[in-house]
Structures are given as structure tokens and as C-alpha cells.
Amino acid sequence: MPEGDTIWLAAHRLHAALAGRVLTRSDLRVPRFATADLTGRTVLDVTPRGKHLLTRIEGGLTLHSHLRMDGSWQVYANGERWRGGPVHQVRAILGNDERTAVGYRLPVLELIRTSEEPDVVGHLGPDLLGPDWDxxxxxxxxxxxxxxxxxxxxxxxxxxxxxxxxxxxxxxxxxxxxxxxxxxxxxxxxxxxxxxxxxxxxxxxxxxxxxxxxxxxxxxxxxxxxxxxxxxxxxxxxxxxxxxxxxxxxxxxxxxxxxxxx
CATH class of the missing domain: 1.10.8.50 (Helicase, Ruva Protein; domain 3)
Structure with missing residues (x-):
């Protein structure tokens, strides 16, 4: 399972690729959220919390993901060949006019209200790389x-x-x-x-x-x-x-x- 520093780096790369840009592509390949359409919304930020990733999106929404043992997020320039694994392992796609973020083998992927973030990460202790470190x-x-x-x-x-x-x-x-x-x-x-x-x-x-x-x-x-x-x-x-x-x-x-x- 990835350590906190790996999650921090993944969040940093996702934030650089997505934050402040309008989504032109959105595809959540899990049954519960398969019909969710995030296109037209701006990604506000991507924040790591321990081993969790919180992608906050305009309209009070957060895409919560956890990599566990095998998951990963990869960022590609539009038109670049995806190399993170076979297409059937893709669980999420978030894209804008420059970059596309692809989530592979994500065991946890859910779209929640940003106000509900404490329900999924509120149990965590002080984050070694977070602003709440104590x-x-x-x-x-x-x-x-x-x-x-x-x-x-x-x-x-x-x-x-x-x-x-x-x-x-x-x-x-x-x-x-x-x-x-x-x-x-x-x-x-x-x-x-x-x-x-x-x-x-x-x-x-x-x-x-x-x-x-x-x-x-x-x-x-x-x-x-x-x-x-x-x-x-x-x-x-x-x-x-x-x-x-x-x-x-x-x-x-x-x-x-x-x-x-x-």
C-alpha cells in the first residue's frame, strides 16, 4: 500500500494538471457513479489526507479515492498514449483542454459532497504531511x-x-x-x-x-x-x-x- 509521501506526490501532480481548469471529459467507471457528469465544472484543488486523495470540484463536490495496494493515478498530455494498464482497469477519467488524469484499479472511488469529507477522513490522526500536523x-x-x-x-x-x-x-x-x-x-x-x-x-x-x-x-x-x-x-x-x-x-x-x- 502506498505511503503518505507517495500519495502527496500523486496529489501534487493531479493538482498541477487539473486545478483551476474546467473539465471537458468526465468518466467514472463504477456502477454507483457511472451516470455522474462533471464536465463543465472547474477542479478547485486536489488534496492528500493521509493515504486518501480528495479532488474538490466546483459545486460542492469531492471525488474521493484511495489507492490501497494496486491503484494509481496517471497524468497524460492530451493525445499521449496511456501506459498505466489495460483499458478495462480504468476506473476514472478526468480531462481538460491540456491534460487527462486516469485512475487505474482504484478500489475506492466515490463522489461525495465536500461537506461530507469528514465522514471518510475524519477518523484519521494528524497527517504527517498535512497542515493539521500536531x-x-x-x-x-x-x-x-x-x-x-x-x-x-x-x-x-x-x-x-x-x-x-x-x-x-x-x-x-x-x-x-x-x-x-x-x-x-x-x-x-x-x-x-x-x-x-x-x-x-x-x-x-x-x-x-x-x-x-x-x-x-x-x-x-x-x-x-x-x-x-x-x-x-x-x-x-x-x-x-x-x-x-x-x-x-x-x-x-x-x-x-x-x-x-x-
Whole structure:
């Protein structure tokens, strides 16, 4: 599932292509909204909220989408060949006189009143890349259940919005604890540093297509643990381990990270 920085970049590109322009093409290929016609309306803005995308449209409407595991939004110049996948995977098309935005494999796509946005994103915690960012509130939510594992608490979008499996694994490594350690057992000051590090990493990566948490230049060493199963830890040389729990994966270094394991 895309992380908050990926969603921010997608929103940024959609906003640049659509905001302030009148829609000349509108096609929502989901049964509930298949007859909706947005042509003639101006796109006001495209705003990311955690892992959600909110495309606000003239007339008090918002097109709400969520990419989950496989979805994507691609932007093309008019007349350019679409390359995001086969046509039958297209779920939404929004176009103006210059650009066309195409949504592929969108598992969540709904047209709502802008006033109803709190119904779909109001449960989210402070957005790591949003104007509502509140570090103290994020720490409070993250540590509210002392018995909960750090990995689960970081992934819970009600605590802080924008962290996925990649940052969960990387943040636990940088805190030198395993993702299974109960948050109540974190040393004093660690939750505050974790939240600050999460914010810094997403800010640093939000305009990149290749995510990086290390200072290394080699593509294989741009992350400390995620995707590096059996490779040597960049700090201690111990082989990185991987655990799979359903559709979630976790990577960690047994040498650098202390605490319970899967």
C-alpha cells in the first residue's frame, strides 16, 4: 500500500494538471457513479489526507479515492498514449483542454459532497504531511495503548496518517527496537523522536520517486531494512530478517533491534 509521501506526490501532480481548469471529459467507471457528469465544472484543488486523495470540484463536490495496494493515478498530455494498464482497469477519467488524469484499479472511488469529507477522513490522526500536523497529539495517540505493538500502532492511521509497511520497518530500525515491542516499553523520549523522524523522512521523500532513508547512493542500500531480506545490515552486518503476517510484511535486523520477534 502506498505511503503518505507517495500519495502527496500523486496529489501534487493531479493538482498541477487539473486545478483551476474546467473539465471537458468526465468518466467514472463504477456502477454507483457511472451516470455522474462533471464536465463543465472547474477542479478547485486536489488534496492528500493521509493515504486518501480528495479532488474538490466546483459545486460542492469531492471525488474521493484511495489507492490501497494496486491503484494509481496517471497524468497524460492530451493525445499521449496511456501506459498505466489495460483499458478495462480504468476506473476514472478526468480531462481538460491540456491534460487527462486516469485512475487505474482504484478500489475506492466515490463522489461525495465536500461537506461530507469528514465522514471518510475524519477518523484519521494528524497527517504527517498535512497542515493539521500536531506532533504532541500524534505522540499521545501512538502511546495511548501501552500493550499494543509498535508496528501496529504506527500503521494505525487513527494515530498518525501516512505510515505504511516501509516506514514502519524503517522507523523501528532507527529506534533500535523490533516492531513487536509494546509501545509502553519504549524508553523515555523515544516516542517523540519516532514521530519527529517519521515527519522528517516523509518530508524529505515526498518529491522523490525513489524513497530513501539512508545516505547511501546505491539503489540496494537506500533503505536500512525494508526489502533487504538476508542481506547484511548496513550498520552491523547481521542478515536482515523478514516476517509475513497476512498482507503485511516486516523487516528487521536481529543485531541492531532489541525486543520480541515474530
Amino acid at each position: 506532533a504532541a497529539e500524534a505522540v499521545r495517540r501512538l502511546t495511548a495503548d501501552p500493550a499494543r505493538s509498535l508496528g501496529e500502532a504506527l500503521l494505525d492511521q487513527r494515530n498518525l496518517a501516512g505510515i505504511g509497511n516501509v516506514y514502519k520497518s524503517e522507523l523501528a530500525f532507527l529506534a533500535a527496537v523490533t516492531p513487536w515491542l509494546p509501545v509502553g516499553e519504549l524508553a523515555s523520549g523515544v516516542p517523540e523522536r519516532l514521530v519527529a523522524t517519521a515527519r522528517r523522512l516523509l518530508e524529505e521523500n515526498k518529491e522523490r520517486t525513489s524513497r530513501r532513508t539512508t545516505s547511501a547512493r546505491l539503489p540496494s542500500e537506500q533503505l536500512y531494512v525494508y526489502g533487504r531480506r538476508s542481506r547484511p545490515c548496513l550498520r552491523c552486518g547481521t542478515a536482515i530478517r523478514k516476517a509475513e503476517l497476512g498482507d503485511r510484511v516486516t523487516y528487521w535486523c536481529p543485531g541492531c533491534q532489541k525486543g520480541p520477534t515474530a
